[in-house]
Amino acid sequence: MKIIADSGRCIGAGMCVLALGEVFDQSEEDGTVVLLDPDPPASMAGAVRRAVQLCPSGALSLAEGDRADGESDT
Ligand code: SF4
Numbered sequence: 100m101k102i103i104a105d106s107g108r109c110i111g112a113g114m115c116v117l118a119l120g121e122v123f124d125q126s127e128e129d130g131t132v133v134l135l136d137p138d139p140p141a142s143m144a145g146a147v148r149r150a151v152q153l154c155p156s157g158a159l160s161l162a163e164g165d166r167a168d169g170e171s172d173t
């Protein structure tokens with residue numbers, strides 16, 4: 100699982116940081132998202148998904164990486 104962060108869409112709400120501070124941080128300059136760990140271990144997948152869903156601006160997305168079967172995400 101890889102996390103993709105679009106800092107152009109990020110509004111600096113910080114929800115991701117509150118949800119999972121081990122993986123997400125915010126830039127000191129403009130408050131936009133900084134990925135501390137763009138490729139977190141599978142054991143963190145649930146927490147990562149929750150953090151991505153919490154983002155109010157849709158700046159975060161996931162690339163599951165090792166799947167080539169085009170599984171749709173709901
Ligand atoms: S939750 Fe979304 S908008 Fe807020 S800091 Fe994280 S990426 Fe940016």
